[in-house]
Amino acid sequence: MAGLFIAFEGGEGAGKTTQSLLLAERLAERQTPHLLVREPGGTELGEYLREYLKSERPLSPEAELLLFEAARTELVTSQILPALAAGQVVIADRFFGSTIAYQGYGRGLDLQVIESLNRFAAGPAAPDLTILLDLSPEAGIRRAMSFQTSFSPDASGGLAPMQRNAEGTRFEDLDLEFHNKAREGFRAQAEAHHDKWVVIDALGPIESVQEEVWKLTRERLYPDEAEPAATAESPTPVNPGPQGELWPQAT
Numbered sequence: 001m002a003g004l005f006i007a008f009e010g011g012e013g014a015g016k017t018t019q020s021l022l023l024a025e026r027l028a029e030r031q032t033p034h035l036l037v038r039e040p041g042g043t044e045l046g047e048y049l050r051e052y053l054k055s056e057r058p059l060s061p062e063a064e065l066l067l068f069e070a071a072r073t074e075l076v077t078s079q080i081l082p083a084l085a086a087g088q089v090v091i092a093d094r095f096f097g098s099t100i101a102y103q104g105y106g107r108g109l110d111l112q113v114i115e116s117l118n119r120f121a122a123g124p125a126a127p128d129l130t131i132l133l134d135l136s137p138e139a140g141i142r143r144a145m146s147f148q149t150s151f152s153p154d155a156s157g158g159l160a161p162m163q164r165n166a167e168g169t170r171f172e173d174l175d176l177e178f179h180n181k182a183r184e185g186f187r188a189q190a191e192a193h194h195d196k197w198v199v200i201d202a203l204g205p206i207e208s209v210q211e212e213v214w215k216l217t218r219e220r221l222y223p224d225e226a227e228p229a230a231t232a233e234s235p236t237p238v239n240p241g242p243q244g245e246l247w248p249q250a251t
């Protein structure tokens, strides 16, 4: 039995890691075998390259692209393909859509070269569903930084909040133009592959984004399953919509 491959894409702070973990939890509750991976990472080489790539050491865009692809090949061959062959659900926190968005649209590398390297690195592993968590870079980066706000002396000698991301970069120093181009790259892919990509507005609360994610997963994983009966914990809405509105596959 072939498994199901779901990838989360989107900018920094859009909620990819949060939603990947929540989806994995939900599958665990149902004892559905699954594998959660992140890119780059998930293998010894991948984690090593992740640290290097996140260190902000100077690196040409071409070398950066090849390192991401090297990490991807290791992850695909050692983890993703075996899990799919075993019928598992694979959840990827970023996959090759990120390479098109960042190295292609963001850094301006040739899109055809990237696509062919993506295919070379991923082989037969291609997501059945890619969920794009779409959010403005301003909102996403502020969100990702908000828990790292610290205070530093401002020009007048007072204390001003200063936000840094996980790599320690100040918000003001981040290249918003680069992140905006990447967002455009994500959206262009969603439009070009609307059979495999779904865009979710990531501005909503975590719970409602999760419900949308779960609905998409559920439709693919358990297509014949009816909507579960309402329980005491989740009472029937006072004014329910038409039958099947919430879960299109419900019978």
Ligand SMILES: Nc1ncnc2c1ncn2[C@@H]1O[C@H](COP(=O)(O)OP(=O)(O)O)[C@@H](O)[C@H]1O
Binding pocket: 010, 011, 012, 013, 014, 015, 016, 017, 018, 019, 143, 144, 147, 202, 203, 204, 205, 206, 207, 209
């Ligand atoms: N829908 C949401 N609304 C508000 N905050 C969110 C939402 N999704 C995630 N967050 C918070 O934003 C921060 C970044 O989320 P994260 O999942 O790490 O994003 P990503 O993996 O896309 O960079 C975390 O502190 C997380 O709790």
Ligand SMILES: [Mg+2]
Binding pocket: 016, 017, 018, 093
């Ligand atoms: Mg993340």
